[in-house]
Amino acid sequence: MxxxxxxxxxxxxxxxxxxxxxxxxxxxxxxxxxxxxxxxxxxxxxxxxxxxxxxxxxxxxxxxxxxxxxxxxxxxxxxxxxxxxxxxxxxxxxxxxxxxxxxxxxxxxxxxxxxxxxxxxxxxxxxxxxxxxxxxxxxxxxxxxxxxxxxxxxxxxxxxxxxxxxxxxxxxxxxxxxxxxxxxxxxxxxxxxxxxxxxxxxxxxxxxxxxxxxxxxxxxxxxxxxxxxxxxxxxxxxxxxYPVQTRKLKRSERESWPLWLEWQGQVWLSQMPDSGVWAGLWTLPLFDSLLQLQTLVGDERTPMLLPQPKFKHVLTHLDWWLHPHRLVCSEPDAAALACALQGSQHGGLWVRIDDLAQWGLPAPMRKLLLG
CATH class of the missing domain: 1.10.340.30 (Hypothetical protein; domain 2)
Structure with a gap:
């Protein structure tokens, strides 16, 4: 029973x-x-x-x-x-x-x-x-x-x-x-x-x-x-x-600016925290504003940032707008930006593009990077 x-x-x-x-x-x-x-x-x-x-x-x-x-x-x-x-x-x-x-x-x-x-x-x-x-x-x-x-x-x-x-x-x-x-x-x-x-x-x-x-x-x-x-x-x-269920799910919106940093066939990936959306997965570094992204990249490299088409990732409770910006950098820039990222909350590592399919990427990042 x-x-x-x-x-x-x-x-x-x-x-x-x-x-x-x-x-x-x-x-x-x-x-x-x-x-x-x-x-x-x-x-x-x-x-x-x-x-x-x-x-x-x-x-x-x-x-x-x-x-x-x-x-x-x-x-x-x-x-x-x-x-x-x-x-x-x-x-x-x-x-x-x-x-x-x-x-x-x-x-x-x-x-x-x-x-x-x-x-x-x-x-x-x-x-x-x-x-x-x-x-x-x-x-x-x-x-x-x-x-x-x-x-x-x-x-x-x-x-x-x-x-x-x-x-x-x-x-x-x-x-x-x-x-x-x-x-x-x-x-x-x-x-x-x-x-x-x-x-x-x-x-x-x-x-x-x-x-x-x-x-x-x-x-x-x-x-x-x-x-x-x-x-x-x-x-x-x-x-x-039927059924009667009055409580409705409250939806919210979020915006993030992913940094698509590329160097010699590699991209920089950061691991998300252990809680929250995409917890534990690997993504491009996510910034809360374009200004925050540009500040990390630096004034001398900002003109090289190429905005990509924005897209919306729809979750059960959230509409998440993502505004990727791509930067293909030289070896000195790659070293400097890796150091800056490691010193921020966006620490991570370089991953070969050919190996990305073996990494735990959320679906929007997988689609963005691998098509």
């Missing part, structure tokens, strides 16, 4: 639980049957119950489309076929292989988690949600996915797709931006899981498939849904109003 909440019992709203009791266990039975006939079966991580491979796919799929993940997933397994191989690898190598997938904190936590599995659990993933969630980078929903897929634990995941699917079928119109309401929905979800542990992998996959292919955020295809005749939101006539 799913691990119970500690502390005071969670209140169970009558209107929600009347729906839950009316639909259990028929809801799960129908979804398991639908998944067998209409669900997705062609993704590589669906053909295994190896917790390492399931965990890897779950982390990669967070905020990232399946089509993007497929190539990265295969390359990671070729380079790190086991959790022990991943734990033993240098972080720079992990970040290099992750480069372009975005949300780089996932890669750092991936590495930390692999090391914790090896050091704390002898190289074997634990089987309980409580132990899984104690590992770096594994939240409650990811822990539930690993436990249900790999070990048959009767617990529900609660990612964005599942929130949408269950809030619609249960007509749960409370604001999920409020943690209490999300916990109440998760409590209901844990009651709706199949009675048989052996049905858990198909049920969990069915929830994901239903949200990804049928019960979509816009224009859900209710005619293809196995739960359409039970769906409270459909009966109300406006399923797109």
């Amino acid at each position: 799913a691990k119970k909440q500690t502390g005071a019992p969670l209140a169970r709203p009558d209107h929600l639980w009347r729906r839950v009791e009316a639909l259990h266990p028929d809801l799960s039975r129908r979804l398991v049957a639908w998944q067998a006939d209409h669900g997705r079966h062609d993704m590589p991580w669906q053909k295994t119950r190896d917790p390492y491979r399931v965990w890897l796919s779950e982390i990669m799929l967070q905020q990232t489309q399946v089509v993007t993940v497929l190539g990265y997933y295969q390359r990671f397994l070729e380079r790190f076929p086991s959790v022990s191989d991943l734990a033993a690898a240098p972080l720079d190598e992990v970040l290099t292989l992750w480069a372009g997938l975005g949300y780089y904190s996932r890669a750092r936590n991936l590495h930390r988690c692999a090391q914790a599995v090896v050091s704390d659990f002898g190289g074997r993933f634990p089987e309980t949600v409580a132990e899984l969630v104690s590992l770096p980078g594994i939240g409650p929903s990811t822990a539930a996915a690993i436990a249900s897929f790999c070990f048959g634990v009767r617990t529900s995941i609660m990612d964005g797709n599942v929130k949408r699917v269950l809030s619609r079928v249960l007509a749960w119109n409370e604001d999920l931006a409020i943690k209490l309401h999300e916990r109440q929905l998760w409590d209901a979800a844990n009651h709706l899981v199949p009675d048989l542990e052996t049905d858990m992998p198909a049920y969990t996959q069915g929830l994901m498939d239903l949200g990804a292919t049928v019960c979509t955020p816009r224009k859900p295809n209710c005619l293809l849904c196995p739960w359409s005749d039970w769906c409270g939101a459909r009966k109300e006539g406006h399923p797109e109003d």
Whole structure:
């Protein structure tokens, strides 16, 4: 059974639980049957119950489309076929292989988690949600996915797709931006899981498939849904109003001026700090203003700076405008500028352009330097 909440019992709203009791266990039975006939079966991580491979796919799929993940997933397994191989690898190598997938904190936590599995659990993933969630980078929903897929634990995941699917079928119109309401929905979800542990992998996959292919955020295809005749939101006539979530992500803007310093087939790279955007990755030195960049370059070299087309890097919470300036320098200038950069926060090293593909560069820098 799913691990119970500690502390005071969670209140169970009558209107929600009347729906839950009316639909259990028929809801799960129908979804398991639908998944067998209409669900997705062609993704590589669906053909295994190896917790390492399931965990890897779950982390990669967070905020990232399946089509993007497929190539990265295969390359990671070729380079790190086991959790022990991943734990033993240098972080720079992990970040290099992750480069372009975005949300780089996932890669750092991936590495930390692999090391914790090896050091704390002898190289074997634990089987309980409580132990899984104690590992770096594994939240409650990811822990539930690993436990249900790999070990048959009767617990529900609660990612964005599942929130949408269950809030619609249960007509749960409370604001999920409020943690209490999300916990109440998760409590209901844990009651709706199949009675048989052996049905858990198909049920969990069915929830994901239903949200990804049928019960979509816009224009859900209710005619293809196995739960359409039970769906409270459909009966109300406006399923797109669910889930209710009032808190909106606040976007911000940033501007930076990268210095593209080139000398004899090499470019200068600096490593980003261990926290923040692009943490731990290698980039061109980034300046907060053109004046700051020109001050480091010096008055005598500023006329040689060639502005490159600016571009916008779009992140979940941030629009980041980058204004690269390129300077191809002579040997004396290269030595002087390297010394100036080492004496600032932009310390780093010269890297051969031919070797850049082997370095952990964020996608915009990779595209700028390598095309």
